[in-house]
Amino acid sequence: MSRVKVAVNGYGVIGKRVVDAVRKQDDLELVGVADIVTDYRIKTAAILGIPVFAAAPEKATEMRSAGIPVAGTVDELLSRVDVAVDCTPKKIAAGNKARYEKAGIKAIFQGGEAHALTGHSFVAQANYETALGRSMTRIVSCNTTSIVRTLTALKKAGLLKRARGTLIRRASDPWESHLDGILNTVVPEKVIPSHQGPDARTVDPDLDVVTIAVKAPENISHLHTWWVELTRSSTKEEVLAAFRAAPRIAFVRMEEGVTAINSTKELMSDLGRSRADLYEVGLWEDVLTVERNEVYYTYQVDNQAIVIPETIDAIRALAGIEKDAMKSIEKTDRALGVVKEFLQIEKEKAEAA
Incomplete structure (x- = not known):
């Protein structure tokens, strides 16, 4: 079977991670990336041997003058691929939709765009099958991805009735x-519910979920606290x-010294994760509390990494090369090193020690 040819439009926070993830899959082929910048970000791509294309034709000369080996225009790139992953800045991607349609290729957008742009929002474990063969989909935001992952887990176990969460962003x-950024303050979002709850329902309309968000003076990741009413x-x-x-839910524990969001990121670095990325929902096992039909829990969301596995699965779904959601998820997770337990020592190693 020939590999699905992929273009990544936008080599920023998400784009560069999508590029790395695509290159680790044996059924996908990265053809190139497109951007308009001339600084260290796109120069890094060129140094890594990734073909670079100008996302705007008028930027090609400027990029070449900066020493970037421009392989062509974004339209030339799109003419060579099956799927484009749009990782351009918020609201810019919507203007690229017509370009992908003209090229006759599939397209994936990120959570900064509206659900209406594609009419379909994606989280692999919840609605992979509904994306099969579609021309376009949208990966929901990092926070929404975590919400759908965790609530879907409870729903599939027959436990979920309704959920209320606070997001510390x-x-x-x-x-x-x-x-x-902000310093020495916490800023509440002025609208309740915050957009993540309604966004989660674009993936699963049956979810009874409300979110409240505040912005905190840190940039490591997001933190969620949840109260969920169970069915029994x-x-x-x-x-x-x-x-x-x-x-894509993994446990961390206070008792093992993972006591804060910086601890988890340090753990990812110590484990050799690329860019210290946390692809999983990092859920504190020893914080989770159940009282009769109510559960309370806290978890961490790496805003730079959590949507990367979903994006890879979305490529397969749109291209139709894997019909089974769990097979795609397992393949993606194996390539990226996604785990259930970060600090689980194999029995043989423990006994040898």
Whole structure:
């Protein structure tokens, strides 16, 4: 079977991670990336041997003058691929839709765009099958991805009735923290519910979910706290089993020294993760509490990484090369090193020690 040819439009926070993930899949082929910048970000791509195309024809000369080996225009890139993953800045992607349609290729957009742009929003474990063969889909935001992952786990276990969550959001992406952010304050979002709850229902309309968000003076990641009403009385063991059975949820524990969001990111770095990326929902196992038919839990969302596995699965779904959601999820996760337990030592190693 020939590999699906992929273009990534936009080599920023998400785009560069999508590029790395595509290159790790044996059924996908990265043809090139497109951008308009001339700084270190796109120069890094060229150094890594990734073909670079000008996302705007008028930028090609400027990019070449900066020493970037421009392979052609974005339209030339699109003429060579099956699927485009649009990782351009928020609201710019919508203007690219017509370009992908003209090229006759599939397209994937990120969560900064509206659901109406594609009419379909994607989280692999919840609605992979509905994306099969579609021309376009949208990967929901990092926070929405985490919401759908965790609530779908409870729903599939027959436990979910309704959910209410508070999101403590990072102030900016790390690479641009010198440009903006907040200091010595916490900023509540003025609209309740915040957009993540309604966005989760674009994936699963049956979810009874409300979210409240505040912005905090840090840029490591997001933190969620949740109260969920269950369909019946349950136990901590049953709830943990539901999360454990779901993909892309991994446990962290206070008792192991993972006591804050910086601890988790440091753990990812120590484990050798590229860019210290946390692809999983990092859920605190020893914080989770169950009281009869109510469960309370806290987890971490890496805003730069959590949507990367979903994007890879979306490529397969649109291209139609894998019909089974779990087979695609398992393939993606194996290539990216996604796990259920970060600190699980193999029995043989423990006994040898």
